[in-house]
Amino acid sequence: MTSFDEVVAEDYIPTDRPMRIGRYMLGAVIGEGKSAIVRKAAKEGDKKKYAVKVLNKLAGHRGTLIQLQFQQEVEALRRISHENVICMHDCLHSQKRLYIVLELLTGTLLSIYVAKRRGLSEHETLDYSQQLTSALAYLHKNYIVHRDIKPDNVILDKETKLLKIIDLGLSATCPSTPHLTRRCGTPAYMAPEVTNTTGYGCAVDMWSLGVSIVEMLQGAAPVLNELHHKGNYPKLVQRRNMFAGLPSLSKDCVNFLDRLLQLYPERRMSAADALQHAWVKSCQTSKPQHQQQQHLQQQDTE
Incomplete structure (x- = not known):
């Protein structure tokens, strides 16, 4: 099991030091929940801004549940397109993190x-x-x-x-x-x-x-x-x-x-x-x- 220090160290990303995931540059935190944070993001060669939901798949005993929720959310978002439901653009993963790239909503x-x-x-x-x-x-x-x-x-x-x-x-x-x-x-x-x-x-x-x-x-x-x-x-x-x-x-x-x-x-x-x-x-x-x-x-x- 990942130690507490490793999890905390991995979670902490100062907003003035953006982090790159694939072709996306992650910026400031714009939302936080119990099992995820949401960061503003920009994609190489794309002027659009995105929101990236970041989940920690090694969050102790909750890791398995988080991965299941990630799978369920991605599978659902891939199948749908409706003006009153948020739109997914991409999904990625690293050794310790799961990422869902979403439309950036203002409001x-x-x-x-x-x-x-x-x-x-x-x-x-x-x-x-x-x-x-x-x-x-x-x-x-x-x-x-x-x-x-x-x-x-x-x-x-x-x-x-x-x-x-x-x-x-x-x-x-x-x-x-x-x-x-x-x-x-x-x-x-x-x-x-x-x-x-x-x-x-x-x-x-x-x-x-x-x-x-x-x-x-x-x-x-x-x-x-x-x-x-x-x-x-x-x-x-x-x-x-x-x-x-x-x-x-x-x-x-x-x-x-x-x-x-x-x-x-x-x-x-x-x-x-x-x-x-x-x-x-x-x-x-x-x-x-x-x-x-x-x-x-x-x-x-x-």
């Missing part, structure tokens, strides 16, 4: 934007919800479940109002029959069935979408401390608590949330159905004509 985390605004209007929330629903419908059509949908994993370009889902490190391939059993994700956004040993599927993303919409509307994630176990299945005692802090909403919005935040996954609305819901459909009628045409072209490619 802010949706969670930070929502917190600063102390909640968004229903109209603005609708626009962002439609984009997230479109992305999830595309992922699920390609048999990919994200497993960690939350505003912390969404980048918002405040000028164009375009959202992009990031961090597919927990993503997995999931056919029509739910079979995933690994308990993962962020507890506040985690669907109840994730703790059930019988398996789960794409429906977990739809629960997380519902929680994320609630957060957008009220300015903070709902506190779900009303979960109690009955046998091996968690039971939500007072689901209405999730709606308690919300402002006055349209009937379509309430119905949309209600159909996402269903305890049992088989009763939960799918992403494809969500795209046809009256609340989401109303978003298209309020967009300028050129944006509607762009969206329809995107759906055709899906």
Whole structure:
């Protein structure tokens, strides 16, 4: 096993001393997570700037898990191309590190934007919800479940109002029959069935979408401390608590949330159905004509 000193020494790269990986020159750190850092990068002969996610595959007992997550993320990103999902350009590895070269996004985390605004209007929330629903419908059509949908994993370009889902490190391939059993994700956004040993599927993303919409509307994630176990299945005692802090909403919005935040996954609305819901459909009628045409072209490619 790699010693602590070796790991720390390898991890420390001063931002004023760029590091080269293949044809990429890594620069300043622009993001940090539990198992990865993100650096700004430039490629030889290319004027574009990139973001490079760097993972330590020798991180003690977590090394194997990190390598698995790297493989899952790369496999998912190679298969997809959607305006609301971050794009991968390349992937590399060294003896001790794994690198995912991604498009460089300008903007802010949706969670930070929502917190600063102390909640968004229903109209603005609708626009962002439609984009997230479109992305999830595309992922699920390609048999990919994200497993960690939350505003912390969404980048918002405040000028164009375009959202992009990031961090597919927990993503997995999931056919029509739910079979995933690994308990993962962020507890506040985690669907109840994730703790059930019988398996789960794409429906977990739809629960997380519902929680994320609630957060957008009220300015903070709902506190779900009303979960109690009955046998091996968690039971939500007072689901209405999730709606308690919300402002006055349209009937379509309430119905949309209600159909996402269903305890049992088989009763939960799918992403494809969500795209046809009256609340989401109303978003298209309020967009300028050129944006509607762009969206329809995107759906055709899906």
